[in-house]
Amino acid sequence: MQWNGILANTLTYPFLLKACSCLQMVEMIHTQIEKNGFLGDIFVPNALIDNYSRFGGLGIKAALRLFTVMEHRDVVSWNSMIGGLTKVGELREARKLFDEMPEKSIITWNTVLNGYVKAGEMEEAFQLFESMPQRNIVSWSTLVMGYSKAGDMDMARVLFDEMPVKTSVPWTIIISGYVEKGFTKEAIELYDRMERNGFKLDDGTVISILAACAESGSLAVGLKVHDSIERLKFRCSVAVCNTLVNMYAKCGSLDKAWSVFNGMSKRDVVSWNVMLQGFAMHGHGREALCVFERMKKEGFKPDRVTFIGVLCACSHAGFIDEGIQCFYAMEKDYGIVPEIEHYGCMIDLLGRGERLKEAFMLVNTMPFVPNAVIWGTLLGACRLHGATELAEKVLDHFKLDRMDPGNYSMLANIFAAAGDWDGVATVRLQMKSVGVQKPSGASSIEIDNEVHEFTVFDRSHPNFDSIYGMVHRLAQDLKRVAHPKDATLPVEVGELVI
DNA sequence: TTAGGGTTAG
Incomplete structure (x- = not known):
């Protein structure tokens, strides 16, 4: 088989298959393999099973068909097949x-x-772990990972401590687990121990821990990792710098993000995206757009993620017309066809700018079936502007997943904002009758290495009174600045009306 | 062929 001028054989087929970006390509090569009689060499069908498995349910079916008719199977064939099944969630089959x-x-x-x-x-x-005839570092790490992701840090730690041999991977897993769950102190302690035990920093460790910091807002651990990067003169790859910028941006330390970003000797499109997104998410629309301009000037090609950041920046900063312009420019000037996520940003942008009718029209004319997120964004905008009539219209189109708890509460919120308490009661009843429970959203903040978490209706924080008193005062001040005439109206702080 | 890895609207 000729492939870009190269004659494929047993050795090259696995590489060709690995390069396939869709199921059809794998199928095409499969046909060629069969025609050229290369199925007899075990490497080739094994690579086929492996690469079919990358493409979801249909891919797995093709892999299974091949697996079933294979005359000879080796351990790798079985492992690849079992691995493929677990990847698509077919655990029982696996x-x-x-x-x-x-x-x-x-x-x-x-x-x-x-x-x-x-x-x-x-x-x-x-x-399964208990019944294993032998275990290695991967078995132990996998189990530690499992408990860590499940939030059972005690069990994760017991297993981690019991591990006979450790590499930087399990250290990374347990530290990231502590960071994600907000156990900053434990994370820092273990991080120090890891360094003392002579584990050298590697890209995977740094990226994993910093990603966990970004996710959970743990600036303290992020600073610690940055400190050792500098202290140990760890040569940062672009990916590591990107994660560092992202960590600082997500933790609200924009000046640090900006200084790391500017100190980078090499950047890729992700570097620009994280910086742009960082400015955008904190309401610095103008700075975000400046980053966008600079990025273009320095010859980087914006991608789909860039435009999500740009549209988000416009939305949060109230640059409605600039946002609309960018939206049209993305296809016309950059050849990036807007995806449903970009339409989502546009609906958010128009909605926040009180151009609800246009937002509604966009939902109805976009080339995608609106999903729960799209409807939710539009309903949120209706709530923001108290547009009950349009909300009703939206509800007519309310063909979303009835089991999504977020949508029910969104619906209830719209009714509540409109003062329609019967509406609220009806939605609550509906939720009860279909058995939906809304998991409460939580926000958290880290002060002096301790993470404080807040959820609705939760008054358990020891400083509840003073914290909410301050939130109330801040809300009053904001209201006074934004709407001087309404300064005496009651202020809504989450579920509390004070 | 097995464990950790950056960006994505509300």
């Missing part, structure tokens, strides 16, 4: 094959263990 498999390798066990862990089935995972 387990069936696992049980049928004549001679399992440790990788087979680890693959199924990973399947249970990814599905959050920790009881099954633990049972």
Whole structure:
């Protein structure tokens, strides 16, 4: 087979398959392989199974068909098939094959263990782990990972401490776990211990921990990692710098993000995107657009993510017309076809700018079936501007997932904003009758290495009174600045009306 | 063929 002038053979097929970006390409090469009689060499069908498995349910079906007709299978064929099934969530099927498999390798066990862990089935995972004839560092790490993701840091820690041998991977897993769950102190302690034990920093460790910091807003750990990067003169790759910029931006330290960004000797499109997004999410629309301009001037090609940042910046800063212009420019000047996410930004932009009718029209004319997020954005805008009539119209189109708890509460919020308490009651009743429970959203802030979490109706914080008193005063001040005439109206702080 | 990895609207 000729592929870009190269004659494919047993050795090149796996590489060709790896380069496939869609199922059709794999199928095409599969046909060629069969025609040229290369299926007999075990490497080739194994690579086919592996690469079919990358493309969801349809890919798995094709892989299974091939697996079933294979005359010879080796351990890798079985492992790839089982791994593919676990990746698409077909755990039961994977387990069936696992049980049928004549001679399992440790990788087979680890693959199924990973399947249970990814599905959050920790009881099954633990049972399997216990019954393993032998375990290696991957088995232990997988289980630590599972408990860590499930939020059971105690169990994760017990296993971590019991691990006979450690590499930087399990250290990274447990530290990231502590960071994500807000256990800053434990994270820092372990990070110090990891350094003392002589583990050198690597890209994976730094990126994982910083990503966890960005996710949970843990600036303290982020600073710690940045400090050791500088102290140890760790040579930062572009990816590491990007994560660092992102961490500072997400933790609200825009000046630090900006200084790391400006100190980078090499940047890629992601560097620009994280910086732009950082400014945008904190309401610095003008700065975000400046980054966008500079990015173009320095010859970087904006991508789909860039435009999400740009539109978001325009939306949060109230640059409605600039946003509309950018939206049209993205396809015309950059050849990027807007995706549903970009339409979402536009609906948010128009909605926030009180151009609700245009937002509504865009929902109805865009080339996508509106999803719950799109309707939610529009309903949110109706709520923001108290547009009950349009909200009703939206509700006529309310063909979204009835089980999505967020949408019910959004609906209830619109009614509440409009003072329609019967409406609120009806939605609440509906929620009860279909058995929807809304998981409460939480916000958190880190002060002196301690993360404080707040959820609606939760008055358990020891400083509840003074904290909410201050929030109330701030809200009053903001209101006074924004709407001097309404300064005496009651202020809504979350679910509390004070 | 098995464990950790940056950006994506509300």
